[in-house]
Amino acid sequence: QKEVEQDPGPLSVPEGAIVSLNCTYSNSAFQYFMWYRQYSRKGPELLMYTYSSGNKEDGRFTAQVDKSSKYISLFIRDSQPSDSATYLCAMDSSYKLIFGSGTRLLVRP
Amino acid sequence: GAVVSQHPSWVICKSGTSVKIECRSLDFQATTMFWYRQFPKQSLMLMATSNEGSKATYEQGVEKDKFLINHASLTLSTLTVTSAHPEDSSFYICSANKGQGSSYEQYFGPGTRLTVT
Numbered sequence: 001q002k003e004v005e006q007d008p009g010p011l012s013v014p015e016g017a018i019v020s021l022n023c024t025y026s027n028s029a030f031q032y033f034m035w036y037r038q039y040s041r042k043g044p045e046l047l048m049y050t051y052s053s054g055n056k057e058d059g060r061f062t063a064q065v066d067k068s069s070k071y072i073s074l075f076i077r078d079s080q081p082s083d084s085a086t087y088l089c090a091m092d093s094s095y096k097l098i099f100g101s102g103t104r105l106l107v108r109p
Numbered sequence: 110g111a112v113v114s115q116h117p118s119w120v121i122c123k124s125g126t127s128v129k130i131e132c133r134s135l136d137f138q139a140t141t142m143f144w145y146r147q148f149p150k151q152s153l154m155l156m157a158t159s160n161e162g163s164k165a166t167y168e169q170g171v172e173k174d175k176f177l178i179n180h181a182s183l184t185l186s187t188l189t190v191t192s193a194h195p196e197d198s199s200f201y202i203c204s205a206n207k208g209q210g211s212s213y214e215q216y217f218g219p220g221t222r223l224t225v226t
Contacts, residue, residue, distance in 0.1 A: 032213035043115075043202050043217035044153070051213075088152060092213045095141070101152045 003027055006089055006100030014108050019076040023089035023100045026070065032092035033065050035074045037085045038102065044088055047074070079107045112136050113205050115218035122193055122225055130188045130221045132203030138183035139205035143215065144176070147200045159186045193225045 006023045013019055021035075032051055036044035050056045053067045062075040076083055084107050089100040112135040122128050132142055140161050145153040157178050158166045165178035175197075177189040186205075190197055201221045208214035 034213060034215075036217075041200070041220070041222070043113075043204075043219045046111075046214070046216060049213050095212045096143075096155060096158065097212050097215060099152045 001026060002101075003093075003098050004089065004091060004100045007103055008101050010104040010106055012106045012108060013079055015079060015081060017079050017107070019074075019079050019083070019105060019107075021074040021076075021087050021089075021103050021105070023072050024070055025072070025091055025098075027091070027093065027098075028067070028070065030091040030093060030098075033063070033072050034090040034092070034097070035061075035063055036088040036090060036099075037083075038088060039085045047087075076105075079105075081107045081109050083107050111205075111207050111214075111216040113203065113216050113218040115203055115221050117221060118219060119222040120224070122223070124194055124225055125192055127189055127191045128193055128223060130190075130201055130203075130223075132186045132188070132205070132218050134184045134205040134207075134216075137205070137207050139186075139207065140183065141206040141212070142180060142186040143204045143206070143212075144178060144186075144188050145202045145204065147202060147220075149200075153202065156188075190223065193223070195225045198223055198225045 034049040035047045038044040050063045056063045060077045064073045086102040088102045090097040116131045142159045144156045159180040161180045167173045180186040204215040204217045
């Protein structure tokens with residue numbers, strides 16, 4: 001079993017839709033939870049990070065962490081075609097990041 | 110801001126030659142930098158952790174004599190692929206850790222696409 005599981009998609013939604021991206025994990029020691037966005041042939045871009053359980057909002061993006069269920073989510077409101085990318089969840093473990101496999105998102109105009 | 114650059118962005122080399130990739134943190138100092146490798150449609154695979162002023166720590170299965178890492182200053186780390194072979198062709202990405210004591214504030218470079226012919 002992988003430490004971090006993420007549905008690879010692709011996930012296709014119409015413009016303006018609310019997008020929900022999720023990851024599950026097995027290591028209860030993880031404390032920091034990150035979401036990265038990666039466009040094709042580019043490096044990942046840090047969207048937001050959350051410490052422990054709870055919600056964090058930044059513009060159209062909301063990150064949720066439920067440590068009791070070992071489940072994290074990223075919500076994107078009013079999705080735009082420019083949001084089309086691969087979204088990677090990551091968790092901090094002993095000064096290293098453990099990445100999910102990434103979910104490909106396509107927002108159709 | 111937190112900007113990390115990589116140079117070159119792409120390189121083609123012949124089998125048996127060596128290639129050096131530079132990673133720079135442009136607006137912050139990074140005690141720790143990381144090197145990743147990414148295959149098409151796959152996630153990032155951590156190759157090594159680079160600490161300024163000390164030897165890099167390599168992940169299991171990564172040949173340290175083949176992938177030489179030098180972290181010469183708080184803003185520069187280099188990865189040298191020695192005696193490159195076609196199977197070394199990949200997308201190499203570095204990141205720099207802005208936070209202290211944890212890796213949750215990692216900022217990534219744009220990546221270097223290496224093709225070995």
